[in-house]
Amino acid sequence: MLKNPPEYAYPGGLSAGAQDGPVWQRRSADMTTAPPSTRNTTAFYVQAIASFAIALVTVVVGILYLDIGPWVRAFLGLGTIYLVTSAFTLAKCIRDQQEDTALVKRLDQARVDKLIAEHDPFREPV
Numbered sequence: 001m002l003k004n005p006p007e008y009a010y011p012g013g014l015s016a017g018a019q020d021g022p023v024w025q026r027r028s029a030d031m032t033t034a035p036p037s038t039r040n041t042t043a044f045y046v047q048a049i050a051s052f053a054i055a056l057v058t059v060v061v062g063i064l065y066l067d068i069g070p071w072v073r074a075f076l077g078l079g080t081i082y083l084v085t086s087a088f089t090l091a092k093c094i095r096d097q098q099e100d101t102a103l104v105k106r107l108d109q110a111r112v113d114k115l116i117a118e119h120d121p122f123r124e125p126v
Contacts, residue, residue: 056084 063076 056080 059080060077063073063080066073066076068076
C-alpha cells in the first residue's frame, strides 16, 4: 500500500493521518514565520572596524605630513570628515531601505497567507 506524503491534502483539508490540523493551516503558519536573520560574525565586525580605522588614520596622517599650507590642510581635513559622515549616512539609508523592503514583502506574504487560509475550495458558491 502506498503511503501519502504529509503534504497531500484530502478533501476537507486534512492531511494523511495528521492530527495537527489542515495542511493549509500548517503551511501558512510556516510561511508567516520570520525569515532567518543573517547576522555578521564578530570577526567580520572586527575586520570592518579595523579596516575603517586604518583607512581613516592613514588619510589623516597623510594630510598632516603633506608639505602644504594650513588652509589647504584644513580644507582636506574638512573634506575627510565630510566624506566619513556621508559614508555613514549612505550606509544607514541603504540599510533602512532594505529593512523597509523586507517588511513590505512580509506584510504582503501575510495577507496572501490569510486569504489562502480563509479560502475553502469545497464551499458552495453563494
